[in-house]
Amino acid sequence: MAEHPLLAQQAGSLGGVVVLDLSRVLAGPYAAQFLADLGATVVKIENPADPDVSRGFPPYLRHGDEEFSGYYAQYNRGKLGLALDLRSEEGKGVLRDLVAQADVLVENFRPGTMDKLGLGYDSLREINPRLVYTAISGYGQTGSRSRRPAFDNTAQAAGGLWSMNGYPDQPPVRVGVTIGDLSATLFGVIGTLAALRHAERTGEGQLVDVAQVDSIMAMTETAVVDYTVDGKVASPSGNEHAWVRPYELFPCADGQVFFGGYTDKLWRASCELFGTPEVAEDPEIDTMRKRFDRETYERRVKPIILEWFAGRTRAELEELAGDVIPLTAVRDIGEVVDDPGTAEREMIVEADYGDFGTLRMFGQPIKLSATPANPARVANRMGEHADVVLAGIAGYDEQRIAALREAGVI
Structure with missing residues (x-):
């Protein structure tokens, strides 16, 4: 050349x-x-x-x-x-x-x-x-x-x-x-x-x-094996995960955040961070398997999380918990481009x-x-x-x- x-x-x-x-x-x-x-x-x-x-x-x-x-x-x-x-x-x-x-x-x-x-x-x-x-x-x-x-x-x-x-x-x-x-x-x-x-x-x-x-x-992640093993056909599930909970979008004072504290370790850490350590010991929701149950999740777990986030901004939530648990503000593309972490x-x-x-x-x-x-x-x-x-x-x-x-x- x-x-x-x-x-x-x-x-x-x-x-x-x-x-x-x-x-x-x-x-x-x-x-x-x-x-x-x-x-x-x-x-x-x-x-x-x-x-x-x-x-x-x-x-x-x-x-x-x-x-x-x-x-x-x-x-x-x-x-x-x-x-x-x-x-x-x-x-x-x-x-x-x-x-x-x-x-x-x-x-x-x-x-x-x-x-x-x-x-x-x-x-x-x-x-x-x-x-x-x-x-x-x-x-x-x-x-x-x-x-x-x-x-x-x-x-x-x-x-x-x-x-x-x-x-x-x-x-x-x-x-x-x-x-x-x-x-x-x-x-x-x-x-x-x-x-x-x-x-x-x-x-x-x-x-x-x-x-x-x-x-x-x-x-398509697990959709193929869900069908070939159990005959289950994947369908829309919105912002929720098919079976992991909590693992979705939640409202806060100025927008939405993703929160994914579904394991026992992360759930306990979340309860401590948000000042409700007793929730982690509640016998109805004290294990990951129990929290995965949809009825239990909707009736007991989700209201607790909504109360944690109510009145707090995205920045406040990330400052409080973002270094410890998977809690991330949902940003628009302008915020992403201008984020110091993007430049880093x-x-x-x-x-x-x-x-x-x-x-x-x-x-x-x-x-x-x-x-x-x-x-x-x-x-x-x-x-x-x-x-x-x-x-x-x-x-x-x-x-x-x-x-x-x-x-x-x-």
């Missing part, structure tokens, strides 16, 4: 790893961004006639009449940009040349799309046998449903999670974030790193097949977008002591690094790059 500063080996655990990111919107781009944060050189490849649609998603950084999507920036930071027409034979040839030098390729098209272009895994591994090809899709690369279109809500619906979320006796409610995409992101990163380790050790790449529906199903964990980082201003976004939750991540970087403008990528990775000279640009391939 050429010694252009943008292509110099990055610090971090994945320094020297080259990733081609052909994905769009969230699950794939976020997976590739994790790799970029951890030191990989990631090239974002977009269709010049149909760029990543998330470039149009709000919120927007603005400079005059120009806009730059904060959504896109948060999930594509630290990547190099290449606009490449894969419908053309020249564009396909460029991708193959890049694949020959790459370690990982990430895509999240509907299964079969890359094969139709002649750029599927079976084709590309002939060029680079050590290539890790990560394909994230709705239903996976195999099975009778594999060609179906899918979004996040598809995964929440087909994976069972939607049916479990919400309140009893009401229609189920989708999880309020795109958990289908986000869960597939995490499993995609795990699979990619495992496959990359194998490729580095053996020289053998492989297909990493991650489905949103599979990912959601793997996040470097979970808000800043990227300088020049005339557009500074973008504050979430940082990298993986904290590595020897090779820390580098999340405080800007996202690429579409195609802005074409010369650097094609010269430094594919080895093209200026004349060839100019010819590709003249032909509209890049």
